Amino acid sequence: MPTNDYVAHAPGYVNNEGPKLVTKRFEYADSFTLQRFLATDGYTGLRTALTKRPVDVHNEVRGATLLGRGGAGFPAGIKWGFLPPGKYPYYLVVNGDESEPGTYKDRLLMERDPHQLIEGCLIACYALGLSQCFLYVRGEMALAQERIAQALNEAYEAGYVGRNILGSDFSVDIVLTWGAGAYIVGEETALIESLEGNRGMPRLKPPYFPAAIGLYGQPTIVNNVETLANVGWIMANSAEQYRAYGSETSPGTRMFAISGHVRRPGVYEVQHGVTTFRELIYGDNFCRGIRDGHELKTFIPGGGSAPWFFEEHLDLPLEAGPVGAAGSMLGSGAIVVMDETTDAVKAALRVVQFFARESCGKCTPCREGTRWEEQILERIVAGEGRPSDIDLLLDIADNISPGPYPVAAHHAQGLEAVPFPPKQTTICPLGPSSVAPIASTIRRFRHEYDAKITKRDPIPLRIEVLA
Amino acid sequence: MTDATNQGTDSSGVSVTVNGREIQAKPNELLIDACERNDTYIPRFCYHPRMTPVGMCRMCLVEVDTGRGFSLQPSCMLRVSDNMSVNTESAVTKKAQDGVLEFLLINHPLDCPICDKGGECPLQDQTMAYGPGESRFIENKRNFEKPIPISDTVYLDRERCILCDRCTRFADEVAGDALIHFMDRGAKTQVNTFPEEPFASYFSGNTVQICPVGALTAKPYRFKARPWDLQEVMSTAWVDSVGSRIKVQASRDQVLRVLGVDADPVNWGWLSDKERFAFQALNSDSRLLSPLIRRGSTLEAVGWGEVLERVADALAGVDPRRIAVIGGARLTNEAQYAWAKLAKGIIGTDHIDAQLGDGLPAEVVLGLPRASIDDACRAAGTIILCGPDPKEDLGALYLRLRHAVLHQGTTLIELTPQRTGLSDLAAHSLYPRPGTVGEVAATLVAALQDPDLHNPDFRPGSAQKQAIYAAAKDISGPVTVVLGRASLAESAAPTVEAAVALSALEGVSFLSALRRGNIHGALDAGLSPGLLPGRTTLASSAERFANVWPQVPSEVGYDSSAILSAAKAGEIDVLFLLGADPSNDYIDGELASAALANAGTVVAVDVLPNDSITAYADVVLAAAASTESAGTFTNLEGRVSICEPIVAPAGVSWPDWMIAAALADRLDSDLGLDSPASIRSELASVSAIHSALSEEVLAASPVDGVMLVGNGDIEPPRSTGVTSPLNDRYSLRLLVTRRMYDNGTMLRHCPASQGQIAALALRLNPIDFEKIGVREGATVRVESARGYLDMVVRVDAGVPAGTAAVPWGTSGTDCRHLIGVDALVTDVRVERL
Amino acid sequence: MSFFTSSNLDLAREIVGRYPRPRSALIPLMHLAQEQHGWVSVDAMRQIADLCGVTAAEVKGTGSFYEMFKFHPVGSYLINVCTNISCMLLGGEELLEHAQYRLGIAPGETTEDNMFTLEEVECIAACTEAPCLQVNYRYRLRVSNTDFDSLLDRIRSGAEPDLSKHGTLTNVRQQIPIDRVANIVPPEHAREMPVWLHRNEASTTQAVN
Ligand SMILES: Cc1cc2nc3c(=O)[nH]c(=O)nc-3n(C[C@H](O)[C@H](O)[C@H](O)COP(=O)(O)O)c2cc1C
Ligand code: SF4
Ligand code: FES
DSSP, rough: SSOOOOOOOOOBBBOOOOOOSSSTTTTSSTTHHHHHHHHTTTTHHHHHHHHHHHHHHHHHHHHTTOOOSSSSOOOHHHHTTTTTTTTOOOOEEEOOOOOOOOOOHHHHHHHHHHHHHHHHHHHHHHHHHHEEEEEOOOOOOOOHHHHHHHHHHHHHHSSHHHHBBGSSOOOHHHHHHHOOOOGGGGHHHHHHHHHTSSSOOOOTTOOOTTSEEEEEEGEEEEEEEHHHHHHHHHSSOOOHHHHSOOOOSSSSEEEEEEESBBSSSSEEETTTSSBBHHHHHOOOOTTOSTTTTOOEEEEEEESSSSSSSSSGGSSSSSSSSHHTTTTOOOTTEEEEEETTOOOOHHHHHEEEEEEEOOOOOHHHHHHHHHHHHHHHHHHHTTTTTOTTTHHHHHHHHHHSOOSOOHHHHHOOOTOOOOOSSOOSSSSHHHHHHTTHHHHHHHHHHHHHHHHHHTTTOOOOOOOOOOO | OSSSSSOOOOOOOOOEEEETEEEEEEEOHHHHHHHTTTTTOOSSOOTTTSOOOOOOOOOTTEEEEESSEEEETTTTTOOTTEEEESSSSSHHHHHHHHHHHHHHHHHHHHGGGGGGGTTSSSHHHHHHHOSSOOOOOOOOOOOOOOOOEOSSSEEOTTTTTOOSSSSHIIIIIIOOOEEEEEEGGGGGGEEEEEBBBBOOOTTHHHHHHHHHSSTTTTTTTTTTTOOOOOOOEEEEOOOOTTOOOOEEEETEEEEEEEEEEOOOOTTOOOOOHHHHHHHHHTSSTTTOOOOOEEEEEEEEEEEHHHHHHHHHHHHHOOOOOGGGEEOTTTSSSHHHHHIIIIIIIIIOOOOEEEOSSSSSHHHHHHHSOOOOOOTTOOTTTTEEESSHHHHHHHHHHHHHHHHHHHHOOEEEOOOOOOOOOOOOOEEEEOOOOOOHHHHHHHHHHHHHHHHTOOOTTTTOHHHHHHHHHHHHHOOOOSEEEEEEOOOTTTTTHHHHHHHHHHHSTOOEEEEEEBTTTTHHHHHHHHTTEEETTTTHHHHHHHHHHHHHHHOOOOOOOOOHHHHHHHHHHTSSSSEEESSOOOHSSSSSSSHHHHHHHHSSSSEEEESSOOOHHHHSSSSEEEEEEEEESSSSEEEETTTEEEEEOSSSSSSSOHHHHHHHHHHHHTTTOOOOOSSHHHHHHHHHHHOOOTTTTOOHHHHHHHOOOOOSSTTTTOOOOOOOOOOOOOOOOOOOOEEEEOOOOOHHHHHHHHHTTOOOSSBOOEEEEHHHHHHHTTOOOEEEEEEEEEOEEEEEEEEESSSOOOOOOOOEBBSSGGGGGOOSSSBBBBBEEEOOO | OOOOOOHHHHHHHHHHTTTTSGGGHHHHHHHHHHHSSSSSHHHHHHHHHHHHOOOOHHHHHHHHHSTTSSSSOOOOOEEEESSHHHHHHHHHHHHHHHHHHHOOOTTOOBBBTTTEEEEEEEEOOGGOOOOOOTTTEEEEEEEOHHHHHHHHHHHHOOTTTTOOOOTTOOOOOOOGGGGGOOOOGGGGGGOOOOOOGGGTSEEEEEEEE
């Protein structure tokens, strides 16, 4: 048995064996302080960057093939290159709204190592000429906000953020903003709306690609917390060293949260692209298998939005390409494992319910369709299903996301994991995401639906009100 | 914010394949528009061509291939590009659209039979055309509390709402009154107002018109009719001078609804609520249904024969210089010409004035280079607003100007005496103290010619001068001056000075902001002392008219103020009130009342009773309203458009032109005019500017109307050299401005505007307010050289320091006792009680 | 009448000043209002509207989109039980049921003593530690029914000092020293290329201290 295990001051994080690029400070109880950060190579990436020309810093990140960790997996260096020249000001918006079911790497990064994130932001701003940075943190993450506020206060005081950083001509403000509870605000254009003081309703891409028309209509880079957390390491070391980890197309490491029916659920830093689902779920260094006496039924490989995987997918590597080709996505790095005790219909209902509750309400198919799906599934689970309901569900799904689902998977060749234009009747992928659990479970566990419908064998719905 | 309406300017086309057929689209055009122009209609709910597309309803999804294979795209948000291929009929497109329709219907109540929108509802139409026969939705529908009033005129039924964002977008983006908004999220999303803050917008009625379902309904129309019972005609809104194009709808000989028409150069389909709901006054019980003659203290109904006899008797043998006419802006162009001919050509008096002392001299309106609304709204141009707040006075014009400044980048510089509805968008608001606008305008013009203007080291002196220089620096492109009377407590002279000064700017043009209905038609018809029809003067055209009219007045007559003074002095034997109410509507109420009391015979020609009629008229000639008689209207640009009648004249009322003709007949003369068309033809023959206005030309432009061009032979105004008096440091300068809702006759009889007419109150800058030392809402005494009034005081940072602002036309007490009628400006003192 | 206390009003103005456009401060100010008052009142929204240059309807429209803002009074302790997929698999729903039973209220309701408000929430990002909940947005992980009971007892007896009062999210606030502010201006005043980008042309490297 390896000795590594849970880290008491970072509940959920498992300090397993393997290279640690972004979680290396997690073992220290005071990892979030400036003092510890500086004592462990902190801000050397920034110092290195400031000695270079901005364009060279950008090229270094481009060379590292740092894939975005927010879900779409788009290379950060390439995205950074989309800023239209001369249309100043440019803004940086950090997506710390992490709300995808099953996901929680960003929260740990913000709580345990806020300076690492700040350093990443500063380097991005320096490289691209971004004149202000907004760090948007999910509202419910009080500790993360506290730690970032503390870190920013220290960093401002010590001259790492603000005017004339480290005595140079580089000046940038980082403003911490709290969200207020809305999953959809994780979608980058909705996040921008929210930052502008609006309802978090996504904008249509095109034309509203943030890099072209973003915050206040200005070119804006939106990056995920984990993406930026990698940038300091890349600058402090090099793109070349970064690429020594992980696979050719997915270099570096990546954080995964594996939850559900495994023996050692947790958040792990894993080599990107080389580790397989089987190693992650069954390996001794990771989750150590399905809980005692049970066996795998299905698992969700990339957060609530991803189509579900089964036994036969276990040997796929944690890499966008192969996972996409197999019909799902790595998404936000959240794996939810279900054993044979799981009621597939009930589980599908719970995920659909999430999307119905979180729909922003802008697109008719998502607003009405997800709620309708939820109502039908509730009825089936309550033993009130009709034989026609399955076709109805599939047809509603088709009206939200026409054609073979998910299109993302079918187009996912190489790095451009979110294809444009997508086949969806909605503005953003939230509505279509609700189709994943329905299509997955109907395809694989149709007998469970049939059993509920024909035998009228209800699982009682939760008791809502108690006498 | 992108511009919702302007297409690219490049003239080369873009070729797009639609369902296998090649069409030519305009560059940058939205696909939905390009298809529609080429006879392929794509269904839609949220898209509205006058607002930024939001792509919300998803009904307009079509399959589009831009080189990477077909995908579903909202055609309302997609701009055309070369070689784009579109399929609006493919199985995928149809399935997507049917899907959206089904989603919209699952939670939509099936109350079409009792819904106002039933019969003209796109959702209903779509469903009938393509919808599934039977619902697959067996769950419970969403429900909300039944219709809630969100303002005095608008009801909201949230169950019917399909969340298209049209009303909310309109409120925010077009009107600038973001008082209704989406609330909550997802399937619970609803449109609503802030608790206890109604959707109090002058433009609320537009939301009812653009709601694609029956979620928003207007009180005046609720449950009144079904669309298939309605007849409709094209017409022109008559309550102000914008001349918004409208459709008037009626059923069983009653006007039930007015809708805005999208006239591209005018109102874009929008209307102020005043324009939309004023028709209610014409349906009111107080309409004048027959001629009346005063017997003792009462006005008694009589026949036309008797009443015409009575007027003819009163006129018989009277020196024309003892006969006068006030008013005429209510009338159609045709009636105005008929009355001009009757008064000047038959009776022989030149004492005729369509303005009531609150306008501008005719040469200022007619003698300067003219601008259209589109000219003012040029993207690269500058608007200098030198007049009233357009939001209060000319609602539909306000929406156009707002759009230009907000969405097209037109520069706005305000020379208004206080904050206006556009101030938030203005590049500079100079707020000259009442009386000084001429001096400020002159300084602005001088600054533009100052070689030091762009010298960064130059300091122009006083703070005001610095502000003026800063504004001058930002003037770019062609300048349009929107010119009108900003304050009723200030004579027209300072505005005239400003106009004269600004006319020196190169390439400048002027858009009149005179507000009274068809006032521009009246000036064009010669309803002003010294004028003759066709933008010409007695001095230059008397001879020409002497050949076509029986006679022409020999000398220039009195304006309204002089007529009233003469009447007060007993020098007027017959006074015609042509839709005028001096008692209530002239700046000096006491003079007006004395004049009416001392005039020999007061003859009122009107549609509704007013204060002057009830107290003073000896004879009332009941006139038909603009929905009841044919004619044309000339708006503030000089654009002529049609008013078509849709209902019969109320009671035995007659069209105004016919009254003039009948009177001429009684005077043993012949007006020679027997129909509106015959009047138009005579006008075209006597007036060069009207000469192009043939029936064919009018018919060829049923929506946009026809612009009258040129200034005829009116000379531009000249400076009189007045400068404003200094006021002592204890006094505040009085500012009296109009609001959209005042106690005018029309609004008083219009249920929809009840409750919107404000009470008298004083508004002061916080600095001046502090000095008085009372609480907000306390009553103070406002005293001028003329008299005093007690009123409530409020703080308003939009009123510049040194100015005391009160509204005109309030309910109850009005401010007229304070105004120094003959003075250039009025200064007041404010004292705590 | 000001809704915000005078120190919070100063803070509100400072927050507005951190954004290139005042409207961006709308959500932060709603948090501030909730911190002061426990929930967002009509007066609060009116004042926020003034501070951000929008209408009150826009404030309500934006605010009501987000779960965390409460427009009615809630209990001093907001207990958010997660029942999303990972928690559901390991007893989240049962925990919620137990919580209902213990507190005698349904999700969305507040106990009579105004002590607790119970909510069923979506994933709160602690999935591997299921079932989990938050009390005033502070985590409690792998919560059994007995853990829940003793949590209530400890809250009642004041033995959970890390739980702030409802509305207060964090005890540390960002502070930007005036002399350290780089350049926060409306976008239209920041059209110039940032100075350090000029280094792309000049090959001079800069001293960094
Ligand atoms: C419905 C939806 C929810 C999303 N939620 C998140 C999120 O919580 N956090 C995140 O970083 N990205 C989220 N994304 C992805 C973002 O839109 C965006 O792609 C990402 O922040 C870009 O950062 P990256 O390039 O660094 O990955 C979401 C996307 C969608 C469509
Ligand atoms: S798909 Fe759903 S969440 Fe996304 S924009 Fe449309 S309504 Fe909003
Ligand atoms: S009309 Fe295009 S989405 Fe509504």
